[in-house]
Amino acid sequence: MPIYAYKCSACGHAEDEMQKVSDAPLTKGPKCGAEAYGKQLTAAGFALKGNGYYVTDFKNGQAKPEAPSCGAAGGCPCATSN
Numbered sequence: 222m223p224i225y226a227y228k229c230s231a232c233g234h235a236e237d238e239m240q241k242v243s244d245a246p247l248t249k250g251p252k253c254g255a256e257a258y259g260k261q262l263t264a265a266g267f268a269l270k271g272n273g274y275y276v277t278d279f280k281n282g283q284a285k286p287e288a289p290s291c292g293a294a295g296g297c298p299c300a301t302s303n
């Protein structure tokens with residue numbers, strides 16, 4: 222079940238909410254009750270929206286530089302048919 226980062230724009234309360242994909246998005250802040258609660262772009266979501274430059278740059282300081290570009294753990298399945 223995916224976890225969405227939510228934030229209330231009324232009071233600033235932020236929380237991760239576990240929801241089914243089929244569930245309607247939450248709109249009501251759990252703290253203040255304002256109808257100002259909405260999904261946030263997560264860091265991972267932001268990176269996936271890019272062209273890969275940021276992901277590569279991030280990995281250079283965190284993991285092996287020779288990691289496959291697809292990011293799969295234990296090897297790149299994209300390359301098995303090569």
Ligand SMILES: [Zn+2]
Nearest residue numbers: 229232250253
């Ligand atoms: Zn709130």
